[in-house]
Each structure stands twice: as C-alpha cells, then as structure tokens.
Amino acid sequence: MGNRKLIVPDPRRRRLITGLGALGAGALLTGCDSLSRNEQVQDALGQVDRLTRAAQRLVSSRQSLAREFDKSQIAPSFRGNGTTDPSNTAYRQMAANNFADYRLRIDGLVRNPGQFSLDDLKAMPSRTQITRHDCVEGWSCIGQWTGAVLGGVLDRVKPTADARFVVFHCADNTYGGPDKYYESLDMVEAYHPQTLLAYGLNGDTLPVTNGAPIRLRAERQLGYKQAKYIMHIELVNSFADIQGGNGGYWEDRGYEWWGGI
Known part of the structure; x- marks a missing residue:
C-alpha cells in the first residue's frame, strides 16, 4: 500500500464507540433504531461530532488517509448489519440475474448525467484497501474492499x-x-482517494449481505455513512427536500450528519 500519511483516529471518538456498548445489550439487540432514540447517545454523538468535524478539517489534509491494515488482520467473515437482503421486487430480480441488468443512475447538478452498468464501474480506475469498519453499536470489523474510486466516477458526469x-x-427499506435508506457526503469526502463504490469484498464479489x-x-x-445497495447517486446543493432533510436515514432519526472518525 506504499508510504502514505496516516490520519490518527480521534481518541474521543474511539471512546465514544467503545462506550456505546455500555448503554445496554437490549439497545444493541434492537439495532441502531433504539440507539437513535436514546438521549444519552444523541448528546454524546452531538458533542463528539462537532469536535471531530472541526478538528479533522482544520488539522488534517483533505487527502489524509484513514489507517490501512495488513492482510493477516482481515476478519474471517465480514459482519452484515441492518438490512442484509432487500425485499423489494426490483432488487430481487436484479440479484437473481447476478445484477446483469443493474444500472447506476447519476444525475442532479452534473453536466453529463448517465447510467453505468456493473461492468462499466469495474472498468473505471479502481482501488483495493484494507480498512476497519467502525459501527456506533460498538463493534468493528476489518475487511478488504475493491471498487471504483468515487472521484473518478464523478468526473465522468462532471x-x-x-x-x-x-x-x-x-x-x-431499513x-x-x-x-428507503439514503446517505450523503460533501464534495471533500466524495473526492477523497479512499472513497469507493465497492463491488468487491475480501478478494471476491461483494455479497448481497454486505451491499x-x-x-x-x-x-x-x-458505519452508518457506508450506504449499501446503491441504485442512484444525485448531486445536490442542499438535501433539505430529500426525505427528512438531514442528509441520511439515521440523521433524519437524530444522528449527526458528520460521522467522521
């Protein structure tokens, strides 16, 4: 992976992730939804969110990399979470055909809106990286991801x-x-070199369980920013008119929009 500058994770964020486990096994068993209704979680997320967003953008380069790991550290099985098999008919039909009919639509504030097949995406500049997924439920998992670099995909649509x-x-539908689940990034994170539209996991095709x-x-x-089963990408000036107007499914339910580590 070469000699790259690594960004040191914020210890306050790490303590928050670890501390969420102490909020009770019952909350974790019912998933993120119960966490989103917990006032203690929301207060903690809000305080750390404001600190880490300001700190990361002030002291780190726009291109600073998240830590990458060695192959020996990859988890034997990457944990699925939230929805692991979308039930809507259109998705099921695509999955049954190995996504041969899949088309990613990209539109909105772009000069060249387009649709891209899975083969189209695989032909674009790609990157493979071994990184850690950190969930607000208190667990982490290391996996190897391969995918099209999002910045390069966006350059196609201008x-x-x-x-x-x-x-x-x-x-x-979570x-x-x-x-429907949705998420958003600003242009800085969208053009970050480690931001991928991943189609591979641990050297194999990305499973349905993982998106x-x-x-x-x-x-x-x-983790809640890592949207799965992506069907459509839209570039906007504001997400005020999209679902609850807060930029993401969990953000509409109380999470902070900035989910930086």
Whole structure:
C-alpha cells in the first residue's frame, strides 16, 4: 500500500464507540433504531461530532488517509448489519440475474448525467484497501474492499459548481419501514482517494449481505455513512427536500450528519 500519511483516529471518538456498548445489550439487540432514540447517545454523538468535524478539517489534509491494515488482520467473515437482503421486487430480480441488468443512475447538478452498468464501474480506475469498519453499536470489523474510486466516477458526469453534496439512494427499506435508506457526503469526502463504490469484498464479489452490487466505502466516516445497495447517486446543493432533510436515514432519526472518525 506504499508510504502514505496516516490520519490518527480521534481518541474521543474511539471512546465514544467503545462506550456505546455500555448503554445496554437490549439497545444493541434492537439495532441502531433504539440507539437513535436514546438521549444519552444523541448528546454524546452531538458533542463528539462537532469536535471531530472541526478538528479533522482544520488539522488534517483533505487527502489524509484513514489507517490501512495488513492482510493477516482481515476478519474471517465480514459482519452484515441492518438490512442484509432487500425485499423489494426490483432488487430481487436484479440479484437473481447476478445484477446483469443493474444500472447506476447519476444525475442532479452534473453536466453529463448517465447510467453505468456493473461492468462499466469495474472498468473505471479502481482501488483495493484494507480498512476497519467502525459501527456506533460498538463493534468493528476489518475487511478488504475493491471498487471504483468515487472521484473518478464523478468526473465522468462532471459536477457543476453548485454541487455541494453527493446523495446515495439505496434499494433497501431499513427494518421494513416505508423509507428507503439514503446517505450523503460533501464534495471533500466524495473526492477523497479512499472513497469507493465497492463491488468487491475480501478478494471476491461483494455479497448481497454486505451491499451488492455496490456499496459506499468512505473510510474516514462511521458505519452508518457506508450506504449499501446503491441504485442512484444525485448531486445536490442542499438535501433539505430529500426525505427528512438531514442528509441520511439515521440523521433524519437524530444522528449527526458528520460521522467522521
């Protein structure tokens, strides 16, 4: 992986992740939804969020890398979380056909909106990286991800000067609710060299359990930012009119938009 400058994780964020485990096994068993309703979690997330966002952008380079690991540290099985098999008919049909009919639509504030097949994405400049996924539920897992570098994909559609955010619209209805999962990044994180549209995990095709056909890997962000089952990418100036207006499924339920580590 070469000699790269590594960003040192914020110890306060690490303590927060570890400390969430102490909030009770019952909360963890019911998933992120119960955590999102816990006032103690929200207060902690809010305080650390404001600190780490300001600190990361002030003291680290826009290109500073998240830590990468050795192959010997890859987990034997990468844990699935949240939705692990979207139930909607259109997704099931694509999965049954090994995603041969999949098309990623990219539009919004771009000069050249387009649609890209999985083969199209695999032909674009790619990157393989071994990184750690940190979940607010208190667990971490190391995996090897391969995917198209998002910045290179965005260059194909040519974002306009008004584009401030990249929004990822997904196939899954989390916990069977009415709203599709979605997430967003600003342009700095979208163009970060470790931000990928991942189609491979641990040297194999990305499994449905972990977000096939493509999922986001934004390695300087917490797990809830890593959108799975991405169907549509939209570049916008504001996400105020998208679902709850806070930039992501969990953000609409109380999480902070900035999920930086």
